[in-house]
Amino acid sequence: MFTDRVSSLQPEGAYAVLDRAQALEAQGRKILHLEIGQPDFQTFPHICQAGIRAIENGQTRYTSPAGMPALRQAIADYESERLGLPIGPERIVVGPGAKPGLFFPTLALVNPGDEVIYPDPGFPTYEAMIRVAGGIPIPIPLREENQFSFDLEVFDRKISDRTKLVILNSPANPTGGVIPLDDLRHIAAKALAFGCWVLSDEIYGHLAYDGLIVPSIASLPGMLEHTVVVNGFSKTYAMTGWRLGYMVMPPALAERVELLLTHSIGCTAAFTQVAGIEALTGPQEMIAEIVAEYQRRRDFIVPGLNAIKGVSCQVPQGAFYVFPNVKSFGLSSKEIARRLLDEAGVAVLAGTDFGSGGEGYLRLCYATSVETIDQALGKMAGFFKSL
Numbered sequence: 101m102f103t104d105r106v107s108s109l110q111p112e113g114a115y116a117v118l119d120r121a122q123a124l125e126a127q128g129r130k131i132l133h134l135e136i137g138q139p140d141f142q143t144f145p146h147i148c149q150a151g152i153r154a155i156e157n158g159q160t161r162y163t164s165p166a167g168m169p170a171l172r173q174a175i176a177d178y179e180s181e182r183l184g185l186p187i188g189p190e191r192i193v194v195g196p197g198a199k200p201g202l203f204f205p206t207l208a209l210v211n212p213g214d215e216v217i218y219p220d221p222g223f224p225t226y227e228a229m230i231r232v233a234g235g236i237p238i239p240i241p242l243r244e245e246n247q248f249s250f251d252l253e254v255f256d257r258k259i260s261d262r263t264k265l266v267i268l269n270s271p272a273n274p275t276g277g278v279i280p281l282d283d284l285r286h287i288a289a290k291a292l293a294f295g296c297w298v299l300s301d302e303i304y305g306h307l308a309y310d311g312l313i314v315p316s317i318a319s320l321p322g323m324l325e326h327t328v329v330v331n332g333f334s335k336t337y338a339m340t341g342w343r344l345g346y347m348v349m350p351p352a353l354a355e356r357v358e359l360l361l362t363h364s365i366g367c368t369a370a371f372t373q374v375a376g377i378e379a380l381t382g383p384q385e386m387i388a389e390i391v392a393e394y395q396r397r398r399d400f401i402v403p404g405l406n407a408i409k410g411v412s413c414q415v416p417q418g419a420f421y422v423f424p425n426v427k428s429f430g431l432s433s434k435e436i437a438r439r440l441l442d443e444a445g446v447a448v449l450a451g452t453d454f455g456s457g458g459e460g461y462l463r464l465c466y467a468t469s470v471e472t473i474d475q476a477l478g479k480m481a482g483f484f485k486s487l
Contacts, residue, residue: 105232112224113453117437121447132476134464135447137273137421139338143375144386147337150378154371163370165362166354167194167346171373174380175346179329182305183319183348190351193358194376196368198303198332198345203229204360205328206265208353209297210235214264219250221423221454221461223273223301235264241457244414244425248277252286263296270314271304274454274463275423276416278308281315288320298327303345306336306387308418309395318348325350335419336387337379344368344376394420397466397473404477405464408484420467423451427460429487437462444483446476 114135121131142148154160166172172189180187195201202225210216212234218226220239230237240255242248259266266287270279279287291298300317308314318327332345347357361367398416405413405424413424426436433450440446440462451458466473 105234108231109228110224113449117441117447117449121441124441124445130445131441132446132472132479134466134468134473134476135449137465138340138467139335139390139420140467140469141338141390143338143342144379144383146382147339147375147379150382151342151371151375154374159370159374161370163367163373165365165367166358167192167368168370168373168377171377174377175348178380179331179348183316183324183329185319185324187348188351191348191354193347193349193354193361194368194373195345195347195361196343196365196372198301198330198334199225200361200365201328201330201332201345201347202226202299202301203232204357204364205297205299205330205347205349205353206230206233206235207360208356210264215258215260215262216265216267217255217258217263218267219269219272220456221274221451221458222267222269224454226267226269227455236262238263239455239457242272242275242277247280247414247417248272248275248423249279249283250287252283255287256290259290259294259296261294263294265297265299266291267299267301268317269301271308271416271418273304273419274421274449274451274458274461276419276421278312278314278417284315284317285320288317288323291326292322296326298323299330300327301330303330303332304335304419305331307391307394307420309391309398310417312417314418328353333376333379338390339375339379342372342375344372394466397468397470398422400470401464401466401473401477404473405480408477408481410484410487411480420465422464422466423458423461424464425461426484429484431487433459433461440480440483444479446479446483 117135172192176189210233216230216235329348333339410428437450449463451461
């Protein structure tokens with residue numbers, strides 16, 4: 101009845117768990133939410149005011165499909181500084197959120213039958229967009245013993261002349277891992293040798309801890325012309341509902357992706373883009389405050405998880421997720437996540453919601469209060485003790 105490109109699509113696990121958790125809340129149950137990956141902070145006030153003023157000033161009409169020139173220039177300036185390379189606005193394409201930045205370059209680059217390498221466990225949209233484009237998904241395991249970076253031995257075996265695209269995510273969802281610079285150099289050398297593209301999802305780039313600066317593969321020699329950097333405002337500026345993201349890519353590819361935007365969404369809301377200009381050019385002090393608070397929460401939840409007998413959890417380097425190992429209990433990740441919600445009232449995600457490589461793990465989001473985390477840890481300790 102339906103085409104192959106949509107028949108294989110599955111819902112994101114986070115939304116399915118949220119629906120189940122909300123159904124239990126409607127029955128009067130108290131649920132502690134650690135499943136949805138979005139900041140619990142409000143959008144910065146000066147950004148909100150810029151968006152409101154834009155609406156009041158009538159900036160509610162169509163804009164260029166690639167984005168308002170002022171926003172593209174602001175992004176180009178920001179990325180030039182971040183990447184340490186001259187980036188012009190002709191390389192910037194704006195979209196409603198970062199997901200178009202994942203989907204549209206994939207559609208522009210991947211032909212049916214092309215192979216695409218992506219992380220496993222990884223963000224579910226990666227496999228979905230590969231399949232919609234008609235590509236062949238080639239998962240590469242992220243190893244706990246390697247801080248959840250690529251297994252480079254498997255990567256070297258899987259990359260070939262059939263590889264059209266390599267997808268990276270650093271810091272990563274769901275693991276919080278950051279790909280080390282030496283690993284990026286290895287991946288870049290292989291990509292250049294085989295003539296394939298790299299799509300680097302850097303949406304969590306600002307959310308790194310202990311003073312870590314997250315490297316981008318686009319900054320490496322020769323890679324700017326072979327890389328699509330995907331970024332946005334959702335995580336850094338607590339703007340998930342504003343739907344504002346962007347891509348950095350070679351100008352010729354940007355022209356093709358702009359056409360895909362033209363014939364699909366048309367353009368991104370003007371007042372949202374004005375808010376984005378304010379986000380990039382206005383005060384930045386709140387970012388450091390938020391990162392410090394996330395690190396405080398990380399440093400609370402990781403020891404709490406490791407104190408539960410049978411649970412082991414690495415210290416994530418970025419994002420706002422922990423990915424504890426629960427293999428010792430002998431149950432599937434799905435079973436543990438389901439029972440934690442039903443029996444303990446704690447909503448978490450199974451590692452397998454992010455690919456088969458997530459079996460034996462759970463994903464918890466610590467973008468919530470320390471009080472909520474503390475309550476959840478207590479309930480989880482009681483649950484795992486009963487096993």
